[in-house]
Amino acid sequence: xxxxxxxRVIAARHPDDSGLLPTAxxxxxxxxxxxxxxxxxxxxxxxxNFLRQEIALSPLLPAAAPxxxxxxxxxxxxxxxxxxxxxxxxxxKKVRPIDLSWPEEDVAAMVKVVRxxxxxxxxxxxxxxxxxxxxxxxxxxxxxxxxxxxxxNHSPWLANRLEGLAEIxxxxxxxxxxxxxxxxxxxVQNVLLPAMPGDDALVVDWIRGSAGAPYLDLVSMLxxxxxxxxxxxxxxxxxxxxxxxxxxxAVTCWIAVLAGHYLKSSMDAPPTDMPExxxxxxxxxxxxxxWLQTRLGF
Numbered sequence: 001x002x003x004x005x006x007x008r009v010i011a012a013r014h015p016d017d018s019g020l021l022p023t024a025x026x027x028x029x030x031x032x033x034x035x036x037x038x039x040x041x042x043x044x045x046x047x048x049n050f051l052r053q054e055i056a057l058s059p060l061l062p063a064a065a066p067x068x069x070x071x072x073x074x075x076x077x078x079x080x081x082x083x084x085x086x087x088x089x090x091x092x093k094k095v096r097p098i099d100l101s102w103p104e105e106d107v108a109a110m111v112k113v114v115r116x117x118x119x120x121x122x123x124x125x126x127x128x129x130x131x132x133x134x135x136x137x138x139x140x141x142x143x144x145x146x147x148x149x150x151x152x153n154h155s156p157w158l159a160n161r162l163e164g165l166a167e168i169x170x171x172x173x174x175x176x177x178x179x180x181x182x183x184x185x186x187x188v189q190n191v192l193l194p195a196m197p198g199d200d201a202l203v204v205d206w207i208r209g210s211a212g213a214p215y216l217d218l219v220s221m222l223x224x225x226x227x228x229x230x231x232x233x234x235x236x237x238x239x240x241x242x243x244x245x246x247x248x249x250a251v252t253c254w255i256a257v258l259a260g261h262y263l264k265s266s267m268d269a270p271p272t273d274m275p276e277x278x279x280x281x282x283x284x285x286x287x288x289x290x291w292l293q294t295r296l297g298f
Contacts (some may be wrong), residue, residue, distance in 0.1 A: 004072050004088055007032035023051065027091070033295045036068065036204075042082035044273040048206040051085050057206045060127055064120050064159035065181060066113065066201050095202045104229050109193045111240045113201040114221045118214030118243050120181040130295075131148050131182055131212030139260030140166035153282075155289050158218040158263075166294075168256045175250035176257070178213035179210035186217050187224040214243040219254055226287045227280070233287075252295050259288035 001009045003281045007030035015025055023038040040048045058070040068089040075085045122128045143151065144162035151158060151192060158165075183190075190205040222233035242251065263285035270278045 005030050010237060036089045036091045039086040041084045046271055046273045048085055054207045055087055057127055057209050060123050060125055062120050066203050068202055093200050093202055096195045098188050100228055107231060110191055113191055114218045117217050118180045121179050122211035128209045128211050131210040132176050134210050136261055137169055137172035137257050140169045141265040143264055148267055154263060164254055168253055169260055171253050172257050175253040176213050176216055177215050180214040182210040182212045183217050184208045184210050186221045188228050215246045219251060219259040223288055227283045233291050246252035255288060255292050259292050262288055
């Protein structure tokens with residue numbers, strides 16, 4: 001670590017939450033300042049590829065995006081240990097996690113950060129594909145056609161509405177298209193708020209980037225917040241508003257797409273390297289379907 005940072009390591013600690021990926025993580029204090037380290041080995045091939053994607057994306061992010069500076073990365077086969085990917089970031093900004101008791105000031109700060117992402121144009125780079133080409137939008141069509149037994153574990157409200165929800169989601173190519181920078185994997189643990197008034201926020205875990213409509217990350221974030229006992233997303237949208245020019249039908253379409261995706265994915269076999277993923281997707285599906293019911297009014 002001393003050689004990689006070019007500075008003496010004074011202290012290190014594990015953060016309270018490991019973030020999106022099941023990495024070994026350390027908050028590091030060096031003689032030059034604060035840093036953050038993530039490490040993953042070959043026993044977790046799926047997350048390993050996500051971390052490689054994060055390393056590739058980080059240098060391409062616009063300067064206006066609130067992301068930590070990539071300092072160095074390693075992707076090597078180590079003797080008797082297999083392949084390990086390790087990455088170090090500068091953490092010069094003083095940030096803190098969202099308070100999950102959800103005080104109004106944290107809700108407001110979270111919305112401000114995520115809405116700010118939608119005001120940044122995505123880089124003109126092949127790494128940032130259009131969201132409508134990378135996010136699966138046909139999940140309700142699949143569910144309506146196959147009607148898997150796992151549907152019984154979800155709301156009975158869905159039983160006679162699968163085709164209708166597939167119709168709503170079919171407008172996604174137009175509804176979610178745009179040029180705004182998309183994080184695409186936001187959750188409450190990777191939005192870090194300013195520790196002091198006037199400081200800057202950070203958004204971490206850039207494992208996939210894309211270009212899309214400016215409201216996409218905001219809607220996704222409110223869904224993840226709700227799954228973590230956050231405020232009702234529709235009430236939050238009414239309080240803080242959507243990006244200018246956003247059509248309500250487009251938002252409903254995106255919520256339908258998210259609900260279908262998480263519901264369908266929750267019924268897949270759990271990946272061995274991310275065993276809690278399906279249960280979390282199940283909770284996301286329930287929250288998204290509930291939000292959809294609120295917006296549709298029936």
